[in-house]
Amino acid sequence: MSQQFGIMVMIDVKSALKTRNLRDHAYLIDNMKDFGSQNEGTNALISKVSGTYWANGNQAGEEVMNWLAIDINDMPQTVQKPSYYTYFRAKTIENFLKKHLTNVSRSEQGDTNTNDTDDRQLDIKVSQQGFNSILEQLQDITNVAEGGLKTNTDSTKNIESDWPLVSLTGQLESGDIKVIQEENNYINLPPVITNITGEAVDLGIIYPAEYGSPNFITRGWYWCATVNTAKAGKYRYTMHITLFDLVIKDDQISWKPVQLTLDSHILISKDAMRNGFTGAGDSYLPIY
């Protein structure tokens, strides 16, 4: 039977952005401590995964790992965000490219009113010339690197936001933006894991992928991997994480994507799985 393991990547986003150093401002915790995970709450977590085997030694099932990147400064994940808040977040991150494409396509058709808030109607009927123009602009913001599409951190374009900042207690801010920034009373856009690479992936130990979730509370996305528990050993993997830095120019807010990486380890053992659901405390699973 597969088991779900969770790894929380707690990030002090503002400090990581200030120093451009994720490693010193990230702390990892998983729910496998009782199974033998080491260095919980540090940047050197080693997640222990016990293999599951039949009596003849064959692998009995894969384990499943899940990663969530969380800003320490953000509200608890359990807070159901007010509708305006969810809308604000969705608009600025998940609909970013869509909005960008819409405005470009409208201007291609001679529509100068590209500030129309009803930008969810994406009109893709653009000329070949227009399409090339869209591609050029997208290429400036992103670049296709090995392993997929990456945010281009050298881009001069930032993610624009027409919405006010949100305070640490979830209120829309209405005061002086510079004072809010000085006092640290705002929440950055949430960190996003954009890829998982490295030794554990190259060797076929973990098979990570990003999944969409219908649950708004989880902000719609999470990374998950099945683990090949047949290969015991310690393996390194690298998380590629995009943080969003607040940029204030002429009292306008925008967010600059900054891509950083963080290494972690997985330790696969041939220890027997333990069962905490028998009512008899921790005990070993029966092997048939």
Next chain:
Amino acid sequence: MNYVNIKALVDVVAVLSNDQLDGNMYLFDTNKLQGSTKEGTSNLESAVQKNDQVLWSTYGLEVESYVKICDITVDETYLTKPKAEYYEGTNIQYWTSRVLKTPETTIPYSIQFEVGDTTTLFATKKGPSIKPVNR
């Protein structure tokens, strides 16, 4: 005024399995660059100075598990008595306090938690503390 945000991440299943909070609760704050130490442990030392606004909130390692801060006890020479408030439209709390005086040394405080459906209140034997910011 500067905001110092403190998060308590609780491994609820481990607390209930082991009947103790020590080693199963992780505290983090946003002031490491100002001198906070012991991040990711249950005895976090948060660097603060006079007039800083401190916020505490908590959640479980697995979001479906229940954990709540039910009291924070501080030395009221340095911090105002922490007050519980609610995120708008929710029954989820955050606690706030203002720093009255910059601590000269490390001053401990205590956080009590309700965990799962037990009636026991959990606190760490050696709790977190506040300390002066780096000069």
